[in-house]
Amino acid sequence: xxxxxxxxxxxxxxxxxxxxxxxxxxxxxxxxxxxxxxxxxxxxxxxxxxxxxxxxxxxxxxxxxxxxxxxxxxxxxxxxxxxxxxxxxxxxxxxxxxxxxxxx
Amino acid sequence: xxxxxxxxxxxxxxxxxxxxxxxxxxxxxxxxxxxxxxxxxxxxxxxxxxxxxxxxxxxxxxxxxxxxxxxxxxxxxxxxxxxxxxxxxxxxxxxxxxxxxxxxxxxxxxxxxxxxxxxxxxxxxxxxxxxxxxxxxxxxxxxxxxxxxxxxxxxxxxxxxxxxxxxxxxxxxxxxxxxxxxxxxxxxxxxxxxxxxxxxxxxxxxxxxxxxxxxxxxxxxxxxxxxxxxxxxxxxxxxxxxxxxxxxxxxxxxxxxxxxxxxxxxxxxxxxxxxxxxxxxxxxxxxxxxxxxxxxxxxxxxxxxxxxxxxxxxxxxxxxxxxxxxxxxxxxxxxxxxxxxxxxxxxxxxxxxxxxxxxxxxxxxxxxxxxxxxxxxxxxxxxxxxxxxxxxxxxxxxx
Amino acid sequence: xxxxxxxxxxxxxxxxxxxxxxxxxxxxxxxxxxxxxxxxxxxxxxxxxxxxxxxxxxxxxxxxxxxxxxxxxxxxxxxxxxxxxxxxxxxxxxxxxxxxxxxxxxxxxxxxxxxxxxxxxxxxxxxxxxxxxxxxxxxxxxxxxxxxxxxxxxxxxxxxxxxxxxxxxxxxxxxxxxxxxxxxxxxxxxxxxxxxxxxxxxxxxxxxxxxxxxxxxxxxxxxxxxxxxxxxxxxxxxxxxxxxxxxxxxxxxxxxxxxxxxxxxxxxxxxxxxxxxxxxxxxxxxxxxxxxxxxxxxxxxxxxxxxxxxxxxxxxxxxxxxxxxxxxxxxxxxxxxxxxxxxxxxxxxxxxxxxxxxxxxxxxxxxxxxxxxxxxxxxxxxxxx
Numbered sequence: 001x002x003x004x005x006x007x008x009x010x011x012x013x014x015x016x017x018x019x020x021x022x023x024x025x026x027x028x029x030x031x032x033x034x035x036x037x038x039x040x041x042x043x044x045x046x047x048x049x050x051x052x053x054x055x056x057x058x059x060x061x062x063x064x065x066x067x068x069x070x071x072x073x074x075x076x077x078x079x080x081x082x083x084x085x086x087x088x089x090x091x092x093x094x095x096x097x098x099x100x101x102x103x104x
Numbered sequence: 105x106x107x108x109x110x111x112x113x114x115x116x117x118x119x120x121x122x123x124x125x126x127x128x129x130x131x132x133x134x135x136x137x138x139x140x141x142x143x144x145x146x147x148x149x150x151x152x153x154x155x156x157x158x159x160x161x162x163x164x165x166x167x168x169x170x171x172x173x174x175x176x177x178x179x180x181x182x183x184x185x186x187x188x189x190x191x192x193x194x195x196x197x198x199x200x201x202x203x204x205x206x207x208x209x210x211x212x213x214x215x216x217x218x219x220x221x222x223x224x225x226x227x228x229x230x231x232x233x234x235x236x237x238x239x240x241x242x243x244x245x246x247x248x249x250x251x252x253x254x255x256x257x258x259x260x261x262x263x264x265x266x267x268x269x270x271x272x273x274x275x276x277x278x279x280x281x282x283x284x285x286x287x288x289x290x291x292x293x294x295x296x297x298x299x300x301x302x303x304x305x306x307x308x309x310x311x312x313x314x315x316x317x318x319x320x321x322x323x324x325x326x327x328x329x330x331x332x333x334x335x336x337x338x339x340x341x342x343x344x345x346x347x348x349x350x351x352x353x354x355x356x357x358x359x360x361x362x363x364x365x366x367x368x369x370x371x372x373x374x375x376x377x378x379x380x381x382x383x384x385x386x387x388x389x390x391x392x393x394x395x396x397x398x399x400x401x402x403x404x405x406x407x408x409x410x411x412x413x414x415x416x417x418x419x420x421x422x423x424x425x426x427x428x429x430x431x432x433x434x435x436x437x438x439x440x441x442x443x444x445x446x447x448x449x450x451x452x453x454x455x456x457x458x459x460x461x462x463x464x465x466x467x468x469x470x471x472x473x474x475x476x477x478x479x480x481x482x483x484x485x486x487x488x489x490x491x492x493x494x495x496x497x498x499x500x501x502x503x
Numbered sequence: 504x505x506x507x508x509x510x511x512x513x514x515x516x517x518x519x520x521x522x523x524x525x526x527x528x529x530x531x532x533x534x535x536x537x538x539x540x541x542x543x544x545x546x547x548x549x550x551x552x553x554x555x556x557x558x559x560x561x562x563x564x565x566x567x568x569x570x571x572x573x574x575x576x577x578x579x580x581x582x583x584x585x586x587x588x589x590x591x592x593x594x595x596x597x598x599x600x601x602x603x604x605x606x607x608x609x610x611x612x613x614x615x616x617x618x619x620x621x622x623x624x625x626x627x628x629x630x631x632x633x634x635x636x637x638x639x640x641x642x643x644x645x646x647x648x649x650x651x652x653x654x655x656x657x658x659x660x661x662x663x664x665x666x667x668x669x670x671x672x673x674x675x676x677x678x679x680x681x682x683x684x685x686x687x688x689x690x691x692x693x694x695x696x697x698x699x700x701x702x703x704x705x706x707x708x709x710x711x712x713x714x715x716x717x718x719x720x721x722x723x724x725x726x727x728x729x730x731x732x733x734x735x736x737x738x739x740x741x742x743x744x745x746x747x748x749x750x751x752x753x754x755x756x757x758x759x760x761x762x763x764x765x766x767x768x769x770x771x772x773x774x775x776x777x778x779x780x781x782x783x784x785x786x787x788x789x790x791x792x793x794x795x796x797x798x799x800x801x802x803x804x805x806x807x808x809x810x811x812x813x814x815x816x817x818x819x820x821x822x823x824x825x826x827x828x829x830x831x832x833x834x835x836x837x838x839x840x841x842x843x844x845x846x847x848x849x850x851x852x853x854x855x856x857x858x859x860x861x862x863x864x865x866x867x868x869x870x871x872x873x874x875x876x877x878x879x880x881x882x883x884x885x886x887x888x
Contacts, residue, residue: 005846010667018663018742020843032846047659047742061744064667064755066697068748081744088693088730088745097696098712159787160655160811163876181551181880185689185785188725217656217807241656244830246810246874318556318888351558351885352721404887406556408530431611432534453616489617491534495552498883501721502785503689 005032007050011065016049016081018063023050029078038078049081061086134308134472137269137480138276138420142232145205146276148420148438148479150267151176152260153202153210154253157225158183158218161239164246165213168253173261174208176435180496183220189350190500194220196390197496199229200416204436208267209234209260211253216241234260269481275309277479278393280414280422280437282315283377284407286444288370290427293444294459295377298425300468301475302379302398311396313419314378315403315410316386318347322363323371327383327400336386340400344371350499377425389497390416408432408495411439415494421479429455435492438484440474454485505679507864508640509647509799510579513603517647518576519799519864521638522547522815523631525582525624526573528591529554532584532611539584539624546628549573549814549879554591556888566591568769568881571795573606574598577815579638580605580631582624587612605631640866646680646775650860651793651801651816652756653686655786658806659741660823662752664852665804665839669821671853672802672860673758673777682775684766685757686793688718689784692729694750698779702762710765714781756804768882769795787811788882790818800860810834811878812871817863820870821856834870 007017007029017031023044028037034052044050049063055075060067069086079085089097139147155178156165162179169177178201182194202210202225210229214222216239226237236256243249281302283291302312314320320327324344328337346362363371384397390413393399401417403410407430414422415436422439424430429452433439443452445460457474459467478484486492510518523546527536530552540548549572553565573581573595581599585592585608592608599606607627609620652669654661673683691698695715702708722729734743743749763776769792772778780796782789786809790801794816801816803809806823808831822828825840837859841847863869 008663008842010663010849032848045742047663049742049744063748064662064751066694066747066751068751069745082742083739083744086744088747094693094696098699101696101700101708159878159880160809162878163810163874181787181878185783185788187722187727190725215656215807215809217809240810241807241831245808245833247833347888349558349886349888351560352724404556406530406552406887408533408552409556409887430531431617432531450614453618486534490538491617493530493534493537493552495530495533497887499886500725501884502783502788502882503718503722 005030007031009033009052010063013062013065015051015053015055015062017052019044019046019048019050022046041076041078042080044080051075051077051079051081053077134274134476135271136274136277136476138272139205139208139267140270140272141205143230145418146272146420147205147207148481149206150174150208150264151206151436152257152264153178153207154257155198155202155210155212156180156183157198157212157214157220157222160184160215160218161213164240164249164253167250168211168213168257171254172257174264175257175261176492178435178494180494182496182498184218185503186219187503188500190498190502191219193389193499194496195225195228197412197416199225200390200392200418201412201436201494202229202235204415204418205420206436207233208264211257212237213249213253214239273308274305274476275396277305277421278311278313278419279305279475280313280315280411280419281425282317282403282407282410282422283319283374283425284317284405284430286425286427288373290444291370291373291377291425294425294442295373296464297459297467297471298377298423298442299379300464301471302377303381304468304472306379306381306398309396311393311399312378313387313393313399313401313414313417315413316343316400317403317405317410319367319405320371320374321347322368323375326372326375331383331386333385336383339386352501387417389413389499392417404497406495406497408493409497411437412494412496421475428452431491433484433486433492435494438478438487440478440484441486442471454489456485505645505861506642507645507648507861508866509643509864510576510638511641511643512576516576517643517799518578519866520577520815520817521579521635522577523580523628523635524549524573524578524814525584525628526569526595527551528569528583528585528589528595531555531586535617535620536584539582539621539628542621542625543628543632545632547814547877551879551881553881553883558885558888560884564768564884565881566594568791568795570595570598571769571771571797572815574602574604575794575797575815577799578604579635582628582631583608584624585610605634644680645676648676648800648860648864649682649684649772649798650676651684651686651790651798653786653789653793653801654690654753654756654804655811656805656807656809657753658823659738659743660840660843661804661806662749662755664842665821665823666752666755667849668839668842668852668856669756669802669804670758671849672856673756674760675853675857676860677758677760677776680775682772682778683757684772684778684780684793684796684798685754686780686782686789687753687784688714688781689729690753691715691750692719693733693746694754697751698754698757698762701759707762707765711762711779714765766796768792771797783882785882787878787880791879791881800863802856802860804839805835808834810871810874810876812869812874812876814877814879817869818871819856819859819863833874836870
């Protein structure tokens with residue numbers, strides 16, 4: 001029988017998955033492209049992100065296999081990942097990446 | 105005769121008596137037959153405007169207009185991914201055009217996700233005429249949008265058949281005038297007749313709006329002398345110093361370019377074309393005149409953008425002065441194409457009036473008569489060929 | 504290798520449509536061009552109001568776009584309506600003659616009345632249309648295809664469903680030796696380092712960073728800041744958290760193959776593979792540049808639903824969510840929303856797009872073609888003079 005997923009991991013390196021439908025607190029999260037099932041610790045709206053690993057403060061949030069921002073606080077497993085616990089990169093951080101990239 | 109402040113004729117009486125060679129004095133002002141709007145303005149046409157807020161809805165807008173008698177499609181390439189002043193020009197252009205007295209009513213058609221929201225336009229456009237608006241995403245597709253649009257505009261189409269033109273004084277005319285693609289020598293042949301017409305219009309309390317294009321800008325210091333308003337004086341003098349427009353490559357050697365002696369000389373002649381009256385003010389793109397009299401309107405030299413600019417500031421008729429005629433007109437306001445007579449060429453079917461060496465007074469009268477007739481419903485040559493267009497000027501890049 | 508059936512042109516390029524067009528050089532001739540096109544059913548009008556009263560940066564870009572559009576491999580023959588001594592008309596004509604494409608210029612001449620110009624245009628177009636019907640398709644390799652990648656009316660799902668699926672398609676076509684051209688420089692701001700690091704070499708990476716930086720600067724000059732305005736409140740409600748995330752979702756259309764070249768607006772790629780074209784995020788202007796640069800098809804992901812097409816290239820619409828596909832079905836060709844509610848993978852949809860591209864290349868009409876959406880707008884840079 002085909003498994004019905006309610007979340008999607010876009011890239012093997014990602015530490016977040018996207019909810020394909022509303023996921024209530026305590027509901028099982030079945031993630032496409034990810035081995036294990038999780039239990040949501042918070043409600044996750046349609047299209048929002050859920051952590052599929054515990055993420056430390058200042059650690060990169062990875063989506064599409066790329067850094068999309070940094071955690072502003074420690075994010076436990078299976079939690080809602082959004083503007084309340086993630087920030088975009090600042091000018092210096094981006095300049096560093098570009099500088100580093102051009103050297104290598 | 106026309107210059108005599110005491111003599112006022114209706115265009116028709118004047119012409120018929122003139123042909124009898126009599127001099128008559130009738131105490132009556134010049135009139136035309138137009139559509140009086142609730143706000144006191146007058147339409148020389150009675151169109152239904154189908155206006156797209158963004159290029160994405162232009163196909164549906166055209167579709168609606170093609171299915172409704174009396175409807176005119178106002179489409180353009182702007183409306184999204186615009187910022188700052190460039191976006192403001194698009195908004196003010198569309199709201200200005202909707203308010204043009206030549207429209208009986210307006211239907212705004214949007215996509216839904218565009219920068220230039222229909223709701224924003226509806227909030228700014230004057231409500232003295234019927235107006236409605238909705239978007240393709242809101243209606244779940246172009247087919248539904250077109251069907252609803254045709255139903256609404258179709259009702260208006262029935263209503264306009266009931267509308268009658270009425271005799272109105274020419275003080276209700278706001279006449280745009282643009283001089284384009286003409287050299288000084290050819291323009292000189294036209295100046296005496298057109299300047300006299302403008303003086304007559306102003307004497308009769310009409311409003312005249314002249315495009316201030318790059319060919320007239322070098323005449324800014326001359327025009328500044330005729331301006332009452334201090335701000336206009338200062339700005340006109342600045343504009344006469346050299347060509348200056350907004351561009352991204354401003355750091356390159358593209359900045360202010362000074363005008364040549366020939367450009368200044370042509371501009372002086374263009375300024376003389378505007379007659380002897382004082383200037384009431386200098387208008388920004390899409391800025392409406394604050395009262396009666398003679399105004400300058402900042403414009404690009406792009407003919408479609410300039411004529412659309414006239415439509416957005418409330419002109420209900422316009423004059424295009426050029427050497428050989430133009431092939432495009434506004435689809436909102438009738439534009440009378442005026443060119444100098446050239447015996448070496450056969451007359452072109454897209455020029456309305458040739459100005460030659462005939463009797464000056466007669467030519468002035470004929471031009472005024474043409475203006476009155478066109479304002480009363482006679483089609484211009486370009487209207488008869490259905491060569492109306494609309495475009496919005498850009499003053500910056502898109503994003 | 505995947506094959507399709509296209510029209511082989513005398514210059515060796517491959518068209519997937521066989522359009523007869525009429526194009527104007529300056530705004531003064533826009534209405535006449537519309538009128539002439541209307542007289543011969545099947546002829547496509549390409550109408551704009553530029554080409555005059557423009558600074559060199561705009562003039563050159565307009566000229567390049569018009570030449571690229573009229574000379575496009577999807578065009579069988581072109582009628583140009585120009586002024587006397589019209590440089591744009593001359594350049595279009597020269598380019599098409601060099602390509603061996605039928606072209607005719609009618610110039611506004613004082614000895615021709617409107618009626619005569621219209622009559623002449625009508626008879627030439629009718630003959631060109633008859634002639635085009637004799638041209639036949641032949642088998643071609645997928646390496647001949649250039650596919651533009653675009654989005655418009657995006658939503659929070661764009662970066663999750665449709666754009667990664669387009670990316671999967673891009674990887675497939677590049678793998679088979681074809682070309683994909685990603686556009687919309689504005690949409691890359693915030694993720695430029697990622698695309699640049701994916702460049703084939705430093706030079707290409709640097710070129711890409713330069714066009715993004717210029718764009719960023721232009722936006723700042725208007726007094727706006729893209730970082731404070733993005734993601735929009737609507738984006739955030741939909742689940743987008745940062746500008747990087749939003750931009751990553753946009754550039755995902757480019758897939759994972761290395762970036763080989765950065766080209767200007769309306770410029771032809773000189774390399775096969777994955778290419779970036781400097782265009783605005785304004786979708787219609789961007790599609791216009793992609794087409795003028797030789798793309799025969801454009802893929803267009805849409806979350807809100809956009810009907811727009813192109814006069815000369817088929818535009819394939821890919822809906823990002825099930826709802827938009829349902830309510831805007833007349834404007835959408837592919838439902839990437841199946842990733843959300845039917846457990847389809849990005850690869851599945853990528854393959855569906857690939858098959859659709861081949862079908863459309865063989866002549867199948869897109870939603871935009873069926874709805875006669877033929878929007879055309881050239882990217883403007885400076886104020887009109």
